[in-house]
Amino acid sequence: MNDPAKPVQGASAEAIEHHYGTGNEYFKLWLDETMTYSCAMWDPLDPEQTLDAAQLCKIDYHIEQARAKNAARVLDVGCGWGSVLSRLIRQFNCKSAVGLTLSKSQAEWIVRTNSDPRISVKLQSWNDHDAPDGSYDSIISIGAFEHFAKLGLTSDEKVQIYREFFRKCQKWLHSRGWMSLQTVAYGNSLPKDFDPFIAKQIFPETDTPRLKEIAEGAERLFEVVQLRNDRDDYRRTLRAWFSRLKSRRADAISIQGEEEVKKFEQYLRLMAYMFEVGGLDLYRITLRKIDNPKGK
Numbered sequence: 665m666n667d668p669a670k671p672v673q674g675a676s677a678e679a680i681e682h683h684y685g686t687g688n689e690y691f692k693l694w695l696d697e698t699m700t701y702s703c704a705m706w707d708p709l710d711p712e713q714t715l716d717a718a719q720l721c722k723i724d725y726h727i728e729q730a731r732a733k734n735a736a737r738v739l740d741v742g743c744g745w746g747s748v749l750s751r752l753i754r755q756f757n758c759k760s761a762v763g764l765t766l767s768k769s770q771a772e773w774i775v776r777t778n779s780d781p782r783i784s785v786k787l788q789s790w791n792d793h794d795a796p797d798g799s800y801d802s803i804i805s806i807g808a809f810e811h812f813a814k815l816g817l818t819s820d821e822k823v824q825i826y827r828e829f830f831r832k833c834q835k836w837l838h839s840r841g842w843m844s845l846q847t848v849a850y851g852n853s854l855p856k857d858f859d860p861f862i863a864k865q866i867f868p869e870t871d872t873p874r875l876k877e878i879a880e881g882a883e884r885l886f887e888v889v890q891l892r893n894d895r896d897d898y899r900r901t902l903r904a905w906f907s908r909l910k911s912r913r914a915d916a917i918s919i920q921g922e923e924e925v926k927k928f929e930q931y932l933r934l935m936a937y938m939f940e941v942g943g944l945d946l947y948r949i950t951l952r953k954i955d956n957p958k959g960k
């Protein structure tokens with residue numbers, strides 16, 4: 665939970681729960697089998713590829729980019745319902761995987777569905793995570809960075825938060841350790857191009873970064889080894905979620921009520937459009953720790 669001694673600069677636990685606490689059973693209806701709630705990685709040459717396959721492809725991509733195979737200890741910042749944690753342990757032979765989430769219902773879900781002692785989940789912000797230097801071999805963070813800064817902050821304020829995040833990750837990683845980050849970012853757009861409905865009703869207290877803000881946050885802490893913008897992958901993912909929600913609409917309404925379901929339909933449609941026209945980008949960034957950063 666939020667530490668009252670530290671002011672929350674990104675989405676609070678309450679704001680996160682507003683969205684993710686909508687109910688595990690509700691998300692289970694229209695997410696894939698692994699309950700992954702972030703942009704999948706699609707094969708552009710395979711129009712028949714399933715959402716489940718594309719999500720696994722994305723998870724494996726990040727595990728490979730973070731060089732996490734056979735690792736002793738891996739951190740997943742913003743672990744959702746734990747799909748990366750369980751894949752690290754079950755398919756990639758990791759000895760231990762630690763996940764952070766601000767959502768109580770997600771943390772409870774992970775504890776209930778994973779009895780494996782090699783998986784642990786903390787109901788905690790990265791900002792409050794206290795791990796000794798060099799604790800982790802690899803860090804993965806998928807679809808959480810978007811929540812680290814609140815709407816209304818200046819670009820400088822956002823950079824300060826991102827820099828603090830990268831500073832902590834740099835410290836937690838062992839020498840020359842790897843990190844794989846996936847985040848939505850502003851593309852060819854300004855905050856005013858977005859329907860206030862998203863900020864007010866879907867993702868309160870949340871603002872996405874710009875590429876230059878991420879770069880400034882990571883500069884001289886990490887070297888950027890690879891950067892991809894896969895925005896069409898998010899268009900396809902949002903369309904897949906939309907059609908799954910549509911095909912299970914009656915069940916969704918019985919869990920959530922029609923108003924809530926309509927809100928989600930509108931959000932999925934709006935976001936798919938923003939990725940399609942390039943108003944939003946989807947970055948996958950491979951970073952490597954700089955052991956002795958110069959300056960601050």
Ligand SMILES: C[S@@+](CC[C@H](N)C(=O)[O-])C[C@H]1O[C@@H](n2cnc3c(N)ncnc32)[C@H](O)[C@@H]1O
Binds near residue numbers: 674699700702747808
């Ligand atoms: C869109 S979900 C993505 C979940 C997961 N990575 C996936 O791909 O399925 C965003 C996740 O980020 C977490 N999150 C948001 N802000 C956070 C913070 N400050 N510290 C840790 N986790 C955070 C949320 O609790 C949630 O689990």
